[in-house]
Amino acid sequence: ERQSIVPLRLLYRSGGEDETGHDALDTRVRGHPGGRQLTHVDQASFQVDAFGTSFILDVVLNHDLLSSEYVERYVEHGGKMVEVKGGEHCYYQGHIRGNPASFVALSTCHGLHGMFYDGNHTYLIEPEENDTSQVSAPSVCCEFQQVHITPPKFILKPRPKRSKRQLRRHPRNVEEETKYIELMIVNDHLMFKKHRLSVVHTNTYAKSVVNMADLIYKDQLKTRIVLVAMETWAADNKFAISENPLITLREFMKYRRDFIKEKSDAVHLFSGSQFESSRSGAAYIGGICSLLKGGGVNEFGKTDLMAVTLAQSLAHNIGIISDKRKLASGKETKIIPSYCFSSYRYYLPKKFTQCNIEEYHDFLNSGGGACLFNKPSKLLDPPECGNGFIETGEECDCGTPAECVLEGAECCKKCTLTQDSQCSDGLCCKKCKFQPMGTVCREAVNDCDIRETCSGNSSQCAPNIHKMDGYSCDGIQGICFGGRCKTRDRQCKYIWGQKVTASDKYCYEKLNIEGTEKGNCGKDKDTWIQCNKRDVLCGYLLCTNIGNIPRLGELDGEITSTLVVQQGRTLNCSGGHVKLEEDVDLGYVEDGTPCGPQMMCLEHRCLPVASFNFSTCLSSKEGTVCSGNGVCSNELRCVCNRHWIGADCSTYFPHNEDAKTGITLAGNGVAGTNIIIGIIAGTILVLALILGITAWGYKQLPQGDYVKKPGDGDSFYSDIPPGVSTNSASSSKKRSNGLSHSWSERIPDTKHISDICENGRPRSNSWQGNLGGNRKKIRGKRFRPRSNSTETLSPAKSPSSSTGSIASSRKYPYPMPPLPDEEKKVNRQSARLWETSI
Secondary structure, eight states: OEEEEOOEEEEEOTTOSOEEEESBOOOBOSOSTTSOOSOBOSEEEEEEEETTEEEEEEEEEOTTSEEEEEEEEEEOTTSOEEEEESOOOOEEEEEETTEEEEEEEEEOBTBOEEEEEOSSEEEEEEEOTTOOOSSBSOOEEEEEEEOOOOOOOOOOOOOOOOOHHHHHHOSSOTTTSOEEEEEEEEEOHHHHHHTTTOHHHHHHHHHHHHHHHHHHHHHHTSEEEEEEEEEEOSSOOSSOOOSSHHHHHHHHHHHHHHHOOSOOSEEEEEESSOOGGGOOEEEOTTOTTOTTTSEEEEEOOOHHHHHHHHHHHHHHHTTOOOEEEEEEETTEEEEEEEOSSTTTTTSOOSOOOHHHHHHHHHHHHTTOOGGGGOOOOOBSSOOOTTSSSOOTTOSOOOOSHHHHHHTTTTTEETTEEOTTOOOSSSTTEETTEEOOTTOEEEOOOSTTBOOEEOOSSOSSOOOOOBBOTTOEETTTTEEEETTEEEOHHHHHHHHHOTTOEEOOHHHHHHHTTTOBTTBOSOEETTEEOOOOGGGGGGSBOOEESOOSSOSSSEEEEEEEEEEEEETTEEEEEEEEEEEEETTEETTBOOTTOEEETTEEEETTEEEEGGGGOOOOOOBOTTOOBGGGSEEEBTTSOEEEOTTEESTTSOEEOOOOBOTTTOOBOOOOHHHHHHHHHHHHHHHHHHHHHHHHHHHHHHHHSOTTOOOOOTTOTTOTTTTSOTTOOOOOHHHHHHHHTTOOOOOOOOOOOSSOOOOSSTTSOOOOOOOOOOOOTHHHHHHOSOOOOOOOOOOOSSOOOOTTSTTOOHHHHSOOOOOOOOOOOTTOSSOHHHHHHHTSOO
16 A cells, blocks of 8 residues: 655754654755755654554664775776765664654655554655655655564474583673674666666665665664675676576676675675566575675665565575474474565565574574674764764763663763773673683684683673684594584584484495486586595485485485495485575585595595695694694684693793682783783893893992902892892882783784685684884884785685774783883883883
């Protein structure tokens, strides 16, 4: 049902508390001579009278929508590339006044666009198609749609209860931590044409779509969508857009790899084309954070339908599968349809299903989506108290008044920390104080993950990292690849269920070498490919005890089941082609799966691990990585075991146990490096001082007057007992009373680790400090993580990237080791040097 209406913007009367309606909907800040500034007011209210009801929409700017480095670019017909940093921000979210169960998403750049939901019905609002005025009193068409959302019923297995000890070891889990998808949008040429050949209108439309999708994600999945860049093909398409969305997707990912410089978690194409078979788009499942799999293509539609399409395709990227879900209950197995959205493509829905949310959490807990935990620290807008982000000039920001009541109100008032408070929010903040150094803030989710700990002087948990590819896992049965432990047995269980196991090696040797439907290394048109003898463990996946229906995907054809006899044993060798998409077959052994000692699979071939040319961390003189006292992370830095510190974990430095928490204050590799540097620098200063005093003392002696032999009672140094330092105790006291140090700047990684399997976890930035001022002179050189790789298939977010992620832009100061005493009186020059802030 449609109805033409005239919405009004509500403004407070001068000197009064009541509101009055105005037909001028423009939200740009007034004050410019032309009245057309690109800055929009932070809060606004609109009145919409439709279908016998008066709705008042209270909205605020979506400060999470655009990153601080957001750029828009397009190519003119002459081939000139035009790039503009920033963009007009007129995208709002909020609620219907007096209805906390409602939600609103609006754009005011060119008239009033968007939607709102009152708890029962969804309303779409947009300018009339024949209306040419975009700012003053536009006639607006409101489309009413009755939405009855009945989530499918699920039969879920109860989760096992965790013990108190487990609860203590997991301060928070992935469900509770806010995630951030840093997204780039590319508009193709036909999309540009559909918006009257206007780059501004095309970009405005795309940002409105993302704003609506973000509204769905932030409440349902506790995930925000942040735009980092937008590209519009104003001159022509960069490659041929196929009617088959899968072909378009593959070509688009190649284009991203070769031509898009911005770092992002995912890149999506908005196409004005209409794809075949009524498909609205395509996206790689679980491909988030990957250079070649982190993306999707989406078909043009009205803003609300496009928002659903984007939300659906992004859901695929983060491991949510819109497919039949098999849920067991007792002896029966029920096939229950579970879709990302109810009635997809027809209206903007209210909720993800519970099954979808669990799929997302399972994806995160299995090691996927590591890049989603890097929080953008700054946004495009000027500092705005109450947006939940700590910006320049703010000590804290707990969000809106309602959000502050839930967390942070006692620590933060008007974006300033309260007395004696160190922090107000974050995984490493508890009761307004930093958690002690070494407190676990994010547990490892598998053998290939590395748990993150608090630094002791920051409220934020360290960026999510994992072990470098090539480490053994699951005993010695698997190999870490992209943050996941790859084995044939795990793959069989993942596809067919927990009771299924991988078939005996003899099954692979017997069947995969034959090149039939029951055993092969792929297919060339209509011909099955025989495996070479050395590659049999990388071909068709053979399992035992499989059922008739896979846990995910669709079975393509029949299950192949063969019984073979070896030395009197009867072996079950079964498999099946399980399709997620037309070109994704889970029925073959995954890349990265071990196929022999120091061997792993890649594209149905068994290759030496050494041929992958994995970069590595610093080694000891004997060539042992991290000196055998730590593990090498995907950032190419050593994460040391307890009591070991240094860039290569070669220095034993025991820490005391914290009496209150029982947590060992063990620093990681970077913190250990800081301690070593401080110790070395302090030692050099003390030695230099001693030598200076000694030289001065000898100079003062009369010629021929020498120090007596040791043991003489009147020795020149007899008044200073051996081994006793002359350092004053007052300096350490001063040190403990709050001398702060600017140990926070991060060194950008200029190279990234090669990533062959694209569904793994990404590389986040290395944590590395630098010294400033006199400290830099003392230290002599900087430590940088070493990388021998030039391939960037899964890029990290460097501090110079446009993503604005917390791994690259937020500072994480580390505590410094004790300095020499500041108040030594013998050498004034040295004393001044010691008092320099480090």
